[in-house]
Amino acid sequence: MSKNYVIGFPRIGEKRELKKALESFWEGGCEFSEVRKVAKELRKRHLLYQKNSKIEYISVNDFSFYDNMLDTALMINAVSKRFKGIEDKTELYFAMARGRDDLKALEMTKWFNTNYHYIVPELSENDEYRADISKIEEEYKEAKELGINPKINIIGPITFAALSKREDGGDTFEFFEKILRVYEDVVRKISKLDKEIILQIEEPIFVKDLNSKVLSLIKPSYDRLSKAADNIKIALITYFEHAKEAVKILVNTPVWAIGLDFVYGKENIEILNYFKNSDKVLIAGVVDGRNVWINDIEKSVKLLENISKYIPKQKIIPSTSCSLLHVPFTLKYEKRLDNKIKSMLSFAVEKLEELNLISKIFFEEKLDEKEEKALAKNKEAMKLKNSFSQKREDLKKKAENLSFDRELEFKDRIKIQHSILKYPILPTTTIGSFPQTKEIREVRRKFKDSLISKEEYEEAIKKYIDEAIAFQEEIGLDILVHGEPERGDMVEYFGSLLEGFAFSENGWVQSYGSRCVKPPLIYKEVYRKEPMTLKWITYAQSRTKKIVKGMLTGPVTILNWSFVRDDREKKDVAFEIALAIREEVEDLQNSGIKIIQVDEAAFKEGYPLREDKIKDYEKWAVESFKLSVSLAKPQTQIHTHMCYSDFNDIIKTIEAMDADVISIETARSGNELLKVFKRVGYTREIGPGVYDIHSPRIPSVEEMQKQIESFLEVLPKEQLWINPDCGLKTRKWKEVKESLKNMVKAAKRVRDS
Ligand code: GLN
Numbered sequence: 001m002s003k004n005y006v007i008g009f010p011r012i013g014e015k016r017e018l019k020k021a022l023e024s025f026w027e028g029g030c031e032f033s034e035v036r037k038v039a040k041e042l043r044k045r046h047l048l049y050q051k052n053s054k055i056e057y058i059s060v061n062d063f064s065f066y067d068n069m070l071d072t073a074l075m076i077n078a079v080s081k082r083f084k085g086i087e088d089k090t091e092l093y094f095a096m097a098r099g100r101d102d103l104k105a106l107e108m109t110k111w112f113n114t115n116y117h118y119i120v121p122e123l124s125e126n127d128e129y130r131a132d133i134s135k136i137e138e139e140y141k142e143a144k145e146l147g148i149n150p151k152i153n154i155i156g157p158i159t160f161a162a163l164s165k166r167e168d169g170g171d172t173f174e175f176f177e178k179i180l181r182v183y184e185d186v187v188r189k190i191s192k193l194d195k196e197i198i199l200q201i202e203e204p205i206f207v208k209d210l211n212s213k214v215l216s217l218i219k220p221s222y223d224r225l226s227k228a229a230d231n232i233k234i235a236l237i238t239y240f241e242h243a244k245e246a247v248k249i250l251v252n253t254p255v256w257a258i259g260l261d262f263v264y265g266k267e268n269i270e271i272l273n274y275f276k277n278s279d280k281v282l283i284a285g286v287v288d289g290r291n292v293w294i295n296d297i298e299k300s301v302k303l304l305e306n307i308s309k310y311i312p313k314q315k316i317i318p319s320t321s322c323s324l325l326h327v328p329f330t331l332k333y334e335k336r337l338d339n340k341i342k343s344m345l346s347f348a349v350e351k352l353e354e355l356n357l358i359s360k361i362f363f364e365e366k367l368d369e370k371e372e373k374a375l376a377k378n379k380e381a382m383k384l385k386n387s388f389s390q391k392r393e394d395l396k397k398k399a400e401n402l403s404f405d406r407e408l409e410f411k412d413r414i415k416i417q418h419s420i421l422k423y424p425i426l427p428t429t430t431i432g433s434f435p436q437t438k439e440i441r442e443v444r445r446k447f448k449d450s451l452i453s454k455e456e457y458e459e460a461i462k463k464y465i466d467e468a469i470a471f472q473e474e475i476g477l478d479i480l481v482h483g484e485p486e487r488g489d490m491v492e493y494f495g496s497l498l499e500g501f502a503f504s505e506n507g508w509v510q511s512y513g514s515r516c517v518k519p520p521l522i523y524k525e526v527y528r529k530e531p532m533t534l535k536w537i538t539y540a541q542s543r544t545k546k547i548v549k550g551m552l553t554g555p556v557t558i559l560n561w562s563f564v565r566d567d568r569e570k571k572d573v574a575f576e577i578a579l580a581i582r583e584e585v586e587d588l589q590n591s592g593i594k595i596i597q598v599d600e601a602a603f604k605e606g607y608p609l610r611e612d613k614i615k616d617y618e619k620w621a622v623e624s625f626k627l628s629v630s631l632a633k634p635q636t637q638i639h640t641h642m643c644y645s646d647f648n649d650i651i652k653t654i655e656a657m658d659a660d661v662i663s664i665e666t667a668r669s670g671n672e673l674l675k676v677f678k679r680v681g682y683t684r685e686i687g688p689g690v691y692d693i694h695s696p697r698i699p700s701v702e703e704m705q706k707q708i709e710s711f712l713e714v715l716p717k718e719q720l721w722i723n724p725d726c727g728l729k730t731r732k733w734k735e736v737k738e739s740l741k742n743m744v745k746a747a748k749r750v751r752d753s
C-alpha cells in the first residue's frame with residue numbers, strides 16, 4: 001500500500017443522516033440513544049469508505065455531534081460558568097451548542113475563511129481543566145474493530161486558545177500554561193490506548209500572521225507535547241494558507257510530521273529547505289479539500305516530484321489539503337446533474353480515489369486495472385473541463401472600457417436624489433424579503449417540478465406581491481419592497497438564471513451543527529441570458545405610487561457562496577457576475593425603478609487569511625461591486641446591505657464601494673459599532689438595524705425609539721435610515737406585521753420629537 005493521508009472526513013452522512021437524527025432528537029422525536037446508533041453506523045461507514053479506497057492514514061475523532069471546537073472544550077473540561085450545574089453530558093453538550101430556554105448558547109463564528117462555523121469556547125481564570133478522552137477512546141476502539149489503525153485528530157492548544165474567548169474578559173493566552181498542561185495529560189491518556197499512536201494535532205492558526213508572543217509558544221508547546229509520551233508520533237497539521245513562520249520553528253521540535261497545504265498555501269513550496277537538515281516527514285496537501293473540481297492528477301504528481309527535490313520521497317505523504325468536511329460527500333446520488341459537468345466534479349468520496357491514484361503514481365507503484373481506468377477517465381475529464389474555460393470574445397469586448405465610477409460624486413448625487421425621491425428624514429424601509437410562507441415555497445416547488453403552469457405560478461407570486469405592497473402602504477413605510485417571493489435563496493436564485501451555473505442535488509456541506517448549505521457550481525463563464533428580476537420589481541412598482549426598491553444580490557456575495565472553478569481567478573469570475581448584475585441594474589433603471597439595492601451579505605467572508613493579501617482582495621471586490629452599479633444615473637439611488645455589524649477593520653473599503661445607502665446589522669450592539677462611521681467622517685446614508693430579526697420577539701415602539709435615539713447620538717438625522725437588521729424571510733407574518741408597525745411608529749415619534 002502506498003502512503004497517503006486524509007486529514008478528516010465529512011460526518012453529516014451521505015444522505016445527511018446525522019442531521020436528520022439530531023433534528024428529530026431536538027424536536028423530541030427520539031431518544032439520544034437513537035442518535036448515537038446512527039452516529040456509530042455513520043462512523044463505521046466513513047472509516048470503511050476510506051479503508052476501501054486504500055487510504056493509509058485514516059482519522060478518528062473527526063466525527064462530531066455538533067462541532068470539534070466544542071468537543072475540544074469538553075475534552076479538557078472548559079465549561080463556562082453558566083453551564084456548570086448541568087450533570088447530564090448530552091444535555092450539557094447541546095446546551096452549550098444551542099442554548100436552552102434559560103441559557104444563552106456559546107457564540108458561533110466562522111472557521112477561518114470557510115463557511116463552516118465553530119462554537120467559541122469561553123474560558124475563565126477559575127477554570128479547572130481535566131482531560132477526558134472518552135469520546136476519542138470510543139472512536140478509536142471502533143476503528144480497531146474494523147481492522148484500521150487510525151490516527152487520532154485533535155485541535156491543537158494554540159489554535160484552541162486563539163479561537164476561544166475569555167468569559168471574564170482578557171486574553172486567553174494568559175493562562176495558556178494551564179491549557180498546555182491539560183493537553184499533556186490528554187496526550188498521556190491517549191498514549192495508553194495502544195502500543196504506538198499517531199496523533200494529528202491541527203494548528204490552522206499557524207497560517208495567520210502571528211504575533212511574537214504566540215510564535216514564542218510554538219517551540220515549548222511542541223517540545224513538551226512530544227515528550228509527554230514516547231509512543232506517540234505527532235503530526236502537526238496546518239491548512240488554508242502557508243505556514244512559513246511556524247514551520248521554521250516546528251522543524252526544531254520533536255514532532256514526527258508537519259502537514260502543509262499546497263493548494264491554498266502555494267508559498268509553502270518556498271520553505272521546503274527548512275526541512276533539509278531535519279528528520280521531519282512532510283504531509284503534503286495536494287488534493288483540494290475545499291473545492292469540488294476533479295484533481296489534475298498529472299499536475300499533482302508533478303508538484304510532489306517538485307517537493308521531492310527538497311525532501312526525500314520516503315519522507316513525503318500525499319494528503320488532502322484540509323479536512324474533507326468542507327466538500328459534499330459523494331457524487332453517487334447526483335441523478336439530474338448534466339453528465340459532462342458531473343465528470344468534472346469530485347466530492348469527498350471521489351477525492352479518496354484521486355489521492356490513492358496520485359500517491360501510487362508518485363511512489364511508482366503499479367496501478368491495477370480499475371485504477372488505470374480511473375486515471376484514463378481523469379485525463380478525459382480534465383480535457384473536458386479545460387474546454388469549458390473558453391470565453392466568449394463578444395463578452396470580453398463588452399467589458400472593456402467600462403468605468404467603475406458613477407457619473408457624479410456622492411455629495412452631488414445625493415442632492416439630486418433627495419429632490420426626486422423626496423423621502424422624509426429617518427426614512428423607513430426593509431431589507432428586502434418578507435416571510436417565506438409554506439404556501440409560497442410550495443408554489444415554487446410545484447412550478448419547478450412542472451406540477452403547475454407558468455400562469456398559475458405567476459398569479460401566485462403576484463398575489464403575494466400585492467399583499468406585501470398593500471401591507472407596507474397600510475403601515476406607512478416610506479420605501480417599499482416586493483418581498484422576494486420568487487426566491488428561496490438569494491444566491492441560488494440568480495445562479496439558476498445566469499449562464500455558467502449548475503446545481504447539484506445532494507452537494508450538501510456542513511455549515512454549523514445540523515445545518516448544511518448547497519453552494520452552486522460556477523463551471524464556466526458567467527453571463528446574463530435575460531432579465532432576472534425585472535418582471536417582479538416592475539410589477540410591484542405598478543401597484544403603488546410609493547417607491548419600490550429593486551433587489552439584487554451582489555457579485556462578491558454570489559461568488560463567495562459558490563464553488564468557483566479552481567483554474568480561474570476569483571477576480572475574473574467576480575467581474576463576469578458584476579457585468580450580469582450591471583445589465584439588470586440597467587434594465588431596472590430604464591423601467592423606472594428609482595432605488596436599487598445590491599446586497600453584499602457575504603462581502604466580508606472572502607477576506608484572505610494573510611494580511612499581505614487583503615489589499616488585492618479588497619481592490620477587486622470593491623471594483624466588482626462598483627462595476628455592477630456604476631451605470632446607475634445620479635438620480636438612481638444605490639443601496640447595499642451587509643450582514644455584519646463590525647466595520648472597524650474595513651470601513652475604508654465600505655466607503656470605497658460608494659453606495660448611496662448601506663444597511664447593516666447593528667441591532668444587537670446598539671450604537672457602539674456605529675461609532676467608526678463617525679470617526680472616519682463617513683458621509684453616505686446608513687440604515688443600522690433597529691431591531692434583531694433573528695428572534696421571533698416583537699420589539700416595542702419605546703424600545704425601538706430608544707434604539708433610534710441612541711443612533712442619533714452618533715450620527716446626524718440626515719444620514720440615518722430606519723430598517724430591521726436583515727431580511728424578514730425567516731420570520732412569520734404575524735411577527736413581521738407587529739414589528740414593522742412598531743418600527744414605523746417609533747420613527748414617527750423620533751421625527752416629531
Ligand atoms: N435582500 C435579502 C433579504 O432580505 C438580504 C438577505 C441577507 O442579507 N442575507 O432576504
Ligand code: ZN
Nearest residue numbers: 642643726727
Ligand atoms: Zn443581512
